[in-house]
Amino acid sequence: MTTTTTTPTVAVWKFASCDGCQLNLLNAEDELLDVAKAVTIAYFPEATRAMQDGPYDVSIVEGSITTPEEIERIKHVREISGKLITIGACATHGGIQALRNYADVEEYTSYVYASPEFIDTLETSTPISEHVHVDFELRGCPVDKYQLVEVISAFAQGRRPRIPTYSVCVECKRAGNICVPVAQGTPCLGPVTQAGCGAICPSFNRGCYACFGPQDSQNCHGMADRLMALGMTTEEMTRAYRTFNATCEPFQAESLRHERARKAGAEEVEA
Amino acid sequence: MRTMGLAGLDELVEALGRAGYEVFGPRVRDGAMVLAPISGVADLPRGVGDTQDAAHYRLRDRGDERLFGYATAVQGLKQVLFPSHELLWRARKTPIGFDVEEADATPPKPRAFLGARDCDLRALAVHDTVLASREYADKPYQQRRDGVFVVAVTCADPGGTCFCVSQGGSPKPQAGFDLSLTELLDDDGHRFLVEVGSERGAQILAEVSTAEAVAADTDAADALVATATASMGRTLDTEGLHDVMFASADSPHWDTVASRCLACTNCTLVCPTCFCTSVEDTTDLAMTTTERHRVWDSCFGARFSYIHGGVVRESGSSRYRQWITHKLAGYQDQFGLSGCVGCGRCITWCPAAIDITAEAAALRASLPATEEDLQTVGETR
Numbered sequence: 001m002t003t004t005t006t007t008p009t010v011a012v013w014k015f016a017s018c019d020g021c022q023l024n025l026l027n028a029e030d031e032l033l034d035v036a037k038a039v040t041i042a043y044f045p046e047a048t049r050a051m052q053d054g055p056y057d058v059s060i061v062e063g064s065i066t067t068p069e070e071i072e073r074i075k076h077v078r079e080i081s082g083k084l085i086t087i088g089a090c091a092t093h094g095g096i097q098a099l100r101n102y103a104d105v106e107e108y109t110s111y112v113y114a115s116p117e118f119i120d121t122l123e124t125s126t127p128i129s130e131h132v133h134v135d136f137e138l139r140g141c142p143v144d145k146y147q148l149v150e151v152i153s154a155f156a157q158g159r160r161p162r163i164p165t166y167s168v169c170v171e172c173k174r175a176g177n178i179c180v181p182v183a184q185g186t187p188c189l190g191p192v193t194q195a196g197c198g199a200i201c202p203s204f205n206r207g208c209y210a211c212f213g214p215q216d217s218q219n220c221h222g223m224a225d226r227l228m229a230l231g232m233t234t235e236e237m238t239r240a241y242r243t244f245n246a247t248c249e250p251f252q253a254e255s256l257r258h259e260r261a262r263k264a265g266a267e268e269v270e271a
Numbered sequence: 272m273r274t275m276g277l278a279g280l281d282e283l284v285e286a287l288g289r290a291g292y293e294v295f296g297p298r299v300r301d302g303a304m305v306l307a308p309i310s311g312v313a314d315l316p317r318g319v320g321d322t323q324d325a326a327h328y329r330l331r332d333r334g335d336e337r338l339f340g341y342a343t344a345v346q347g348l349k350q351v352l353f354p355s356h357e358l359l360w361r362a363r364k365t366p367i368g369f370d371v372e373e374a375d376a377t378p379p380k381p382r383a384f385l386g387a388r389d390c391d392l393r394a395l396a397v398h399d400t401v402l403a404s405r406e407y408a409d410k411p412y413q414q415r416r417d418g419v420f421v422v423a424v425t426c427a428d429p430g431g432t433c434f435c436v437s438q439g440g441s442p443k444p445q446a447g448f449d450l451s452l453t454e455l456l457d458d459d460g461h462r463f464l465v466e467v468g469s470e471r472g473a474q475i476l477a478e479v480s481t482a483e484a485v486a487a488d489t490d491a492a493d494a495l496v497a498t499a500t501a502s503m504g505r506t507l508d509t510e511g512l513h514d515v516m517f518a519s520a521d522s523p524h525w526d527t528v529a530s531r532c533l534a535c536t537n538c539t540l541v542c543p544t545c546f547c548t549s550v551e552d553t554t555d556l557a558m559t560t561t562e563r564h565r566v567w568d569s570c571f572g573a574r575f576s577y578i579h580g581g582v583v584r585e586s587g588s589s590r591y592r593q594w595i596t597h598k599l600a601g602y603q604d605q606f607g608l609s610g611c612v613g614c615g616r617c618i619t620w621c622p623a624a625i626d627i628t629a630e631a632a633a634l635r636a637s638l639p640a641t642e643e644d645l646q647t648v649g650e651t652r
C-alpha cells in the first residue's frame with residue numbers, strides 16, 4: 001500500500017442476481033466502519049445514493065450474465081476498473097438461473113411472462129469470467145461476510161486473500177461437528193465442496209448443498225457412488241449437482257452423467 | 272488392587288474437582304459419543320453402546336447399565352490437548368515498530384480425562400514423542416499436556432473398526448495413566464476394579480471409598496479383557512509391514528484407492544496421532560494488529576504440499592500413499608514407533624468407507640510372494 005492519504009476506490013455492481021451477496025457486505029456491521037476507513041466506497045447503489053464517477057481501483061461484481069445488454073455493461077465495468085472481483089455463485093458459476101442452460105428458455109419465458117415477445121434474454125446464464133478477465137472469484141450462495149471483508153482488505157492492503165480451497169469437511173471437523181452421513185445416513189456434499197461457509201448445514205445436522213462450488217481436489221464421481229450407496233437415485237444425483245453452481249465443470253459432468261443414465265432408464269450409471 | 276462402586280466413581284470425580292482439575296468424560300451429543308466436561312456420574316452415558324463400521328456410526332441401547340460400554344469416542348484427547356484452532360501470537364504496531372505478545376496455552380485448570388482407552392494413551396504417547404520430546408518442543412502442546420491426570424478405562428466391548436491388538440495395544444490400558452478402571456457388571460453388582468498407575472493416582476484414590484479387591488473381581492476383569500481382545504472388529508497383518516509399504520511405492524493399487532478417496536481430510540482430522548497443522552496470518556483492516564493462528568491441516572489437501580512452483584502431491588493417489596505410508600512405515604524410521612494405534616477412527620469416519628486395514632492388505636497381496644522378491648523390489652525401487 002502507498003503512503004498517500006487517499007484510500008482505494010471501490011465500486012459494487014449488480015448483474016443477474018438476488019442481491020444477497022451485496023447484503024452480506026451490509027450485514028458485516030461490526031467491520032463496515034473499518035471497511036469504510038480502509039477504502040472509499042465510490043459507487044454502491046444498494047447502500048448509498050452518493051456516487052462518484054469512475055475509474056475505480058477495485059470493482060466488486062455480483063450476478064451472472066443473462067442478457068445481451070449485460071455483456072456490454074460488464075465490458076464497460078472491466079474497462080473502468082483496476083481490479084475486478086466477482087462475488088457469489090451467480091457471478092462465479094452462473095448461479096441458480098444457470099438451470100436454464102439445461103432447459104428451453106423460450107418455453108420457460110412463455111410460461112412466466114404474459115408478453116414473452118418483450119423479453120430479450122440469452123439462452124444461458126454464464127459466469128462473469130466467461131466474458132472478461134477476473135482478478136479474484138469469491139464463492140458462495142451467498143458469500144460469507146468474513147470472507148468478503150477478508151478479500152476487500154487483502155486488495156486494499158495489496159496482499160493475496162486468505163481464502164482456503166479445501167473441503168467443507170475441514171471446517172466441519174475443526175468445528176467439532178458429528179459427520180451427518182456417517183452418524184445419520186444423511187447425504188452430504190461437503191467432501192466435494194469448497195470450505196468458506198463454516199460448515200453451517202452440518203452444524204445444524206443437515207447435509208451440505210455445495211453452495212461454495214467444488215473444492216480444489218474434488219472427486220465428484222466417487223462422491224456420487226457414495227451418495228447412491230446412501231440411497232440417492234440418478235434423478236436426485238442430477239439435481240444434487242445442479243443447484244447454485246450448475247455450470248462448473250466437475251458438477252456439470254456428474255449431473256450430465258446421471259441424467260444420461262436416468263434418460264436411458266439404466267439401472268447402473270456408466271463408469 | 273481396589274474396587275469401588277458407582278458412589279466411589281462419583282467421589283473420584285469430586286476428588287478431582289477438589290484437587291483443581293477440570294474433568295472431561297464421555298457424553299452423548301448429536302447421536303455420538305464425545306469428550307466433554309462432566310461434573311459427576313449423572314453426566315455419563317448409561318447403557319449406551321455403539322455400532323461402528325466403515326463410514327458407519329450409530330449409538331445403540333445396550334440394555335444394561337454400563338457407563339463405558341461404547342468403543343472409541345468420536346475424537347481422542349487430541350481435540351483438547353492439540354486443539355483444531357489456536358492463537359500463537361499477536362503483534363501490535365507501535366510508533367517505532369511492533370510489540371509481539373505470545374499466547375499462553377496453559378489451561379486455567381489442569382485437565383483430568385475420565386474414560387481414556389489404551390489407544391487414546393498410546394496416541395498421547397505418540398504426540399508426546401513427536402511434539403514434546405524432540406529438539407524443539409511444541410510449547411502450547413506442552414503447556415496443555417503438563418499436569419494432565421488420566422483415569423483410563425478397560426474396553427469392554429471393542430468396536431467394529433477397532434484393531435488395537437494388531438498394533439501392539441490392548442483393551443486393558445497398559446501405561447500412561449494415573450488410575451485405570453475396569454467396569455464389572457454381573458451378579459455381584461456394578462463396580463470398578465481400580466489399578467493405580469502413579470503417586471498422584473494413589474493420592475486421589477485415598478480420598479475415595481474403596482475396598483480391597485477379591486479374587487473373583489480380578490478373575491472377572493481378566494475374563495473381560497480376554498473376551499474383548501478376541502473381539503476386535505478388524506485385524507492388520509503387521510509382519511514386515513514397514514517393508515511392504517515402501518515396496519508398494521509404485522503399486523497400481525494407489526489409483527484404485529484414489530478413485531474412491533474424496534480428499535476430504537476426515538481420516539486425518541479424526542486420527543489421534545495426526546499432528547499436521549498450518550499457520551494462518553490475519554491483519555485487521557486498520558493494519559495495526561496482526562495475528563498468527565494455528566489450525567489442523569491435512570496431507571489430503573492440495574495446498575498442504577504447495578511449495579514455490581506448485582503442488583508436490585497433485586494426485587489423490589500420491590496423497591493417500593503419503594498418508595498410509597507415513598502412518599505404517601515412515602513413523603518408525605522417524606520416531607521409532609508406528610503412527611497408527613489401531614483405534615479405527617479413520618475407518619469409521621471416512622465418508623467413502625476407505626479402510627486402512629483393507630488397503631494395507633490389498634497392497635501386501637499385490638506384491639511378489641517371497642521375502643527375497645520383496646527385498647529386491649525394495650532395493651531396485
Ligand code: SF4
Pocket residue numbers: 168169170172173177178179180181182188189190191199202207208535537622
Ligand atoms: S458432515 Fe459433511 S461436511 Fe461435515 S465432515 Fe461429514 S461429510 Fe464432511
Ligand code: SF4
Pocket residue numbers: 538541542543544545598610611612613614615616617618627
Ligand atoms: S491411522 Fe486410523 S486406526 Fe490408526 S490411529 Fe489413526 S485413526 Fe486410528
Ligand code: SF4
Pocket residue numbers: 531532533534535536537538539571620621622623624625
Ligand atoms: S481416505 Fe476417506 S477420509 Fe481420508 S481423505 Fe480419503 S475419503 Fe476422506
